[in-house]
Amino acid sequence: MAKLQQQHSNTAGWAPPSVQKRWLLTLLIMLSVSTLIAFFIKSAFDSCDPPHPHNFDVAASNKPAKVFSNSIKTAPSPLSFMKSKLVLLVSHELSLSGGPLLLMELAFLLRSVGTEVFWITIQKPSETDEVVYSLEQKMLVRGVQVLSAKGQEAIDTAFKADLVVLNTAVAGKWLDAVLKENVPRVLPKVLWWIHEMRGHYFKLDYVKHLPLVGGAMIDSHVTAEYWKNRTQERLRIKMPETYVVHLGNSKELMEVAEDSVAKRVLREHIRESLGVRDEDILFAIINSVSRGKGQDLFLRSFYESLQIIQVKKLKVPSMHAVIVGSDMSAQTKFETELRNYVMQKNIQDRVHFINKTLTVAPYLAAIDVLVQNSQVVS
Ligand SMILES: *[C@@H]1O[C@H](CO)[C@@H](O)[C@H](O)[C@H]1NC(C)=O
Numbered sequence: 001m002a003k004l005q006q007q008h009s010n011t012a013g014w015a016p017p018s019v020q021k022r023w024l025l026t027l028l029i030m031l032s033v034s035t036l037i038a039f040f041i042k043s044a045f046d047s048c049d050p051p052h053p054h055n056f057d058v059a060a061s062n063k064p065a066k067v068f069s070n071s072i073k074t075a076p077s078p079l080s081f082m083k084s085k086l087v088l089l090v091s092h093e094l095s096l097s098g099g100p101l102l103l104m105e106l107a108f109l110l111r112s113v114g115t116e117v118f119w120i121t122i123q124k125p126s127e128t129d130e131v132v133y134s135l136e137q138k139m140l141v142r143g144v145q146v147l148s149a150k151g152q153e154a155i156d157t158a159f160k161a162d163l164v165v166l167n168t169a170v171a172g173k174w175l176d177a178v179l180k181e182n183v184p185r186v187l188p189k190v191l192w193w194i195h196e197m198r199g200h201y202f203k204l205d206y207v208k209h210l211p212l213v214g215g216a217m218i219d220s221h222v223t224a225e226y227w228k229n230r231t232q233e234r235l236r237i238k239m240p241e242t243y244v245v246h247l248g249n250s251k252e253l254m255e256v257a258e259d260s261v262a263k264r265v266l267r268e269h270i271r272e273s274l275g276v277r278d279e280d281i282l283f284a285i286i287n288s289v290s291r292g293k294g295q296d297l298f299l300r301s302f303y304e305s306l307q308i309i310q311v312k313k314l315k316v317p318s319m320h321a322v323i324v325g326s327d328m329s330a331q332t333k334f335e336t337e338l339r340n341y342v343m344q345k346n347i348q349d350r351v352h353f354i355n356k357t358l359t360v361a362p363y364l365a366a367i368d369v370l371v372q373n374s375q376v377v378s
C-alpha cells in the first residue's frame, strides 16, 4: 500500500486542508488496484497441504513486489502442493467485474503450478455474449477446462475434485440446484470465497450450507467480522472456519508500476485521450459501476471539491475525474443517474466514463489519486 501510494500520488499533497478533509470525510482514499489477484494460502485443506516455506500473505506483509517475485524465482511456488490436484471453480457469472476476474486469476495461478482446473459459470446470458466468449477463450488457451454448470459432468467433476471453490455468496445456489441430494458429499471440500458485504446476500437461500463447508475465505477482517455477526444474528447459522486473505496486486500491474518509462508513456497516452493535461489532477475510481461501489459518492465529493475551490478561489491545478468500469448494458439505471448528475452539475468536461476493461494498468499510470470506496460498515 505504502509503495503504491508513493507511485500514484506524487501530487497528493496538493489540496488545501479544508478540501482534503472534505474528501476524507466522505471517502476513504486508498491507493490500491482493482484488478487484484488473490493468493489463497493456508491449510484449509490439510490433506493436500504439506508445510510450505513461504508465507504468501502479500497484502498483509506489505512486501514490495520485487522481493516476492524474487522468491518465486528462487524457490518453488508456494502453491506447488496443488500440482496434479483437481480443482473445480464455480463462478456466479463470467464478466469483467471483480469477482469473476479474481477467480480467473486464481485459475491461472493454479494452472501455473500444474493443477487441473475446471470452471463453471452458473449464470450465462442466453445469446452469445462477446465478453463471455473472450473470457472463456482466454481460459481455454491457458488450459482451464470450461464446463456446463448443470448436468452429469458437473456433478462428476465435483465428486472427483480435491477442492471446489464457490465464488461469492450467490454461488451457493448452485449447490442445491445441481448437486441436489449429493450436496453433503461435496461440502467438506468446498472453499467458499466471499466478497460481498451487503445485506441482501444474507439470505438463507444462498448461504444455508455455509456452516458445513471446509472453509470460508474473505478479503478483509471487517468483512469477516460482519459475516460472522450477520449469519449469527439474522440467520442463526455459524460461519465455518474463516480465513482472511487480503487481495494482492497482479504481476502485470507491479511490472508497469516499476517501469518508469512504461508508466510515463501510458500516462501521456491516456491523459491525451481524455483531454487531461499533464499538470491537471486526475482522480479515479476503478470498479464495476454499481450502487454498492460508491461512484455516486465519488462524484458528489468531486463536485463539492470543485465548488469549494471556486468559492474559496483556491489556486489549485484543474481537476478531472475518471470512472473506469462503465457498463450501460448492465447497471443502466444507476449509471444513468450518475450521468444525469454530471449533466445537471455541468461537469461533463471534467468527468470521464470508461467502459469496463481488463486493462487497468494504463489508467493507474495516468491518474494521480485512486479513490476507493470505504468498505467499513457504519
Ligand atoms: C458485531 O455484533 C456486536 C454485538 O451485536 C457489535 O457490538 C459489533 O459492533 C458487531 N460488529 C460488526 C462488525 O458488525
Ligand SMILES: *[C@@H]1O[C@H](CO)[C@@H](O)[C@H](O)[C@H]1NC(C)=O
Pocket: 327, 328, 329, 355
Ligand atoms: C462502451 O460500451 C458501450 C455499450 O455498453 C458501447 O456502445 C460503446 O461503444 C463502448 N465505448 C467504447 C469506447 O468502447
